[in-house]
Amino acid sequence: MxxxxxxxxxxxxxxxxxxxxxxxxxxxxxxxxxxxxxxxFVDLLVRLEREFGIHVSLDELELENFRSIAKIAxxxxxxxxxxxxx
Amino acid sequence: xxxxxxxxxxxxxxxxxxxxRDRVGQVRPLAEDDIPRVxxxxxxxxxxxxxxxxxxxxxxxxxxxxxFLRHPWCDEAMPSLVYHEGxxxxxxxxxxxxxxxxxxxRPIQVATTHHFMVDPSSRSTLAGVRLLKTFLAGPQDLxxxxxxxxxxxxxxxGLGGKTLLLYSIRWTRALRPSRFVLFRLETxxxxxxxxxxxxxxxxVIDAALARAPRSHFQQSVPRVSGEDLDGETMLGCxxxxxxxxxxxxxxxxxxLKWLFDILARKETDGTFRKVLxxxxxxxxxxxxxxxxxxxxxxxxxxxxxxxxxxxxxxxxLFYHAWRQGAIAxxxxxxxxxxxxFLAKQCFLHGGSWTLAHSRxxxxxxxxxxxxxxxxxxxxxxxxxx
Numbered sequence: 001m002x003x004x005x006x007x008x009x010x011x012x013x014x015x016x017x018x019x020x021x022x023x024x025x026x027x028x029x030x031x032x033x034x035x036x037x038x039x040x041f042v043d044l045l046v047r048l049e050r051e052f053g054i055h056v057s058l059d060e061l062e063l064e065n066f067r068s069i070a071k072i073a074x075x076x077x078x079x080x081x082x083x084x085x086x
Numbered sequence: 087x088x089x090x091x092x093x094x095x096x097x098x099x100x101x102x103x104x105x106x107r108d109r110v111g112q113v114r115p116l117a118e119d120d121i122p123r124v125x126x127x128x129x130x131x132x133x134x135x136x137x138x139x140x141x142x143x144x145x146x147x148x149x150x151x152x153x154f155l156r157h158p159w160c161d162e163a164m165p166s167l168v169y170h171e172g173x174x175x176x177x178x179x180x181x182x183x184x185x186x187x188x189x190x191x192r193p194i195q196v197a198t199t200h201h202f203m204v205d206p207s208s209r210s211t212l213a214g215v216r217l218l219k220t221f222l223a224g225p226q227d228l229x230x231x232x233x234x235x236x237x238x239x240x241x242x243x244g245l246g247g248k249t250l251l252l253y254s255i256r257w258t259r260a261l262r263p264s265r266f267v268l269f270r271l272e273t274x275x276x277x278x279x280x281x282x283x284x285x286x287x288x289x290v291i292d293a294a295l296a297r298a299p300r301s302h303f304q305q306s307v308p309r310v311s312g313e314d315l316d317g318e319t320m321l322g323c324x325x326x327x328x329x330x331x332x333x334x335x336x337x338x339x340x341x342l343k344w345l346f347d348i349l350a351r352k353e354t355d356g357t358f359r360k361v362l363x364x365x366x367x368x369x370x371x372x373x374x375x376x377x378x379x380x381x382x383x384x385x386x387x388x389x390x391x392x393x394x395x396x397x398x399x400x401x402x403l404f405y406h407a408w409r410q411g412a413i414a415x416x417x418x419x420x421x422x423x424x425x426x427f428l429a430k431q432c433f434l435h436g437g438s439w440t441l442a443h444s445r446x447x448x449x450x451x452x453x454x455x456x457x458x459x460x461x462x463x464x465x466x467x468x469x470x471x
Binding site: 031032033034035036037038039041042043045046057058059061063 | 210214223
């Protein structure tokens with residue numbers, strides 16, 4: 001659980017420092033809040049691959065996995081090739 | 087009740103909706119009674135489109151019905167798509183035009199997108215990603231997008247597609263260079279009055295350049311001849327052309343006739359002309375399809391030629407357009423003919439992007455090599471308003 005919290009912190013920092021998006025909480029619905037549109041979404045995919053080594057193929061791309069920072073963290077942690085080095 | 091294209095308007099196909107359904111909206115095949123709402127969406131996304139083209143509401147709808155639902159390649163497995171919100175509004179659309187191509191003499195199924203648009207007020211629904219993801223997951227061997235803007239390109243690449251840089255290059259050949267420069271200046275509000283005032287001088291300079299012996303813009307009667315090109319002859323030409331190409335489209339009488347009809351109806355770019363080029367021995371050496379636009383830039387849809395005849399075909403095209411008043415000719419670069427275009431004083435520049443996606447990396451490598459016969463005729467360009 002603590003590693004998942006740490007991952008949430010890193011993803012929150014990715015949003016704020018690299019994408020200039022302030023996300024209120026790890027459970028904020030990124031789509032409903034209007035924080036993520038199609039362009040931001042694909043940018044997020046690129047940054048997640050760069051930061052955590054996770055590649056999401058078209059076949060496994062489920063938008064629900066990216067609806068909140070908590071969900072992104074859970075998805076990232078479940079992926080093979082995930083880099084969790086601090 | 088299934089519509090003309092065979093899709094039910096009440097039950098989305100599970101195989102498509104399962105990837106993208108959420109509590110807000112969903113992607114489903116476009117149905118006939120969606121057309122009016124797609125027209126409205128097009129007006130919202132491109133508010134200037136209607137002013138420059140189809141004058142009547144019925145003509146607008148008829149055009150969309152034709153290109154979305156009544157083209158020769160309709161295929162239930164590769165339908166055009168819409169994204170609709172929970173309240174029934176259509177806020178996204180992605181037209182799909184399937185076609186057959188030959189890749190190293192093997193038949194493959196290709197799908198080209200057109201009219202990919204999302205209502206600006208609905209972009210947080212990720213309608214664009216949802217539509218594109220559904221499209222790219224289809225059964226086609228190769229997905230293509232031409233005339234893509236920067237935004238579409240980013241989304242396409244983000245979902246695993248790539249940009250075909252060689253097929254994204256445009257060429258332009260000024261025929262009346264002074265007037266061409268002035269024409270470009272007239273599009274800038276601050277410079278337009280000066281450009282208009284200089285028009286008479288532009289005429290004089292261009293007339294002198296066309297006669298000057300060593301001028302790159304000298305126009306002389308080409309040594310080859312041209313005649314009107316019919317569909318049957320063009321099919322033969324395409325068949326010949328395909329022998330030296332790793333990838334090219336496969337047409338039949340019906341599909342080529344449909345395309346020619348659509349092209350002939352496009353009023354905004356000039357008069358559609360189809361020209362077959364023969365050498366002095368009356369042997370066919372090439373052809374071109376273009377929009378003659380006297381006083382403006384004539385847009386080329388396709389040029390085909392034998393490798394040793396491309397410069398003669400270009401000479402004929404440039405003379406044909408110049409003689410009838412065009413100030414420049416422009417088109418999409420065929421990478422194989424790049425040396426010829428450069429030799430004929432064409433300048434190369436960017437424009438819109440050509441994008442590709444395939445599960446077969448060898449197919450993408452073929453496209454990267456630049457030997458595919460991929461022209462505006464195969465893309466979205468003929469289908470625009």
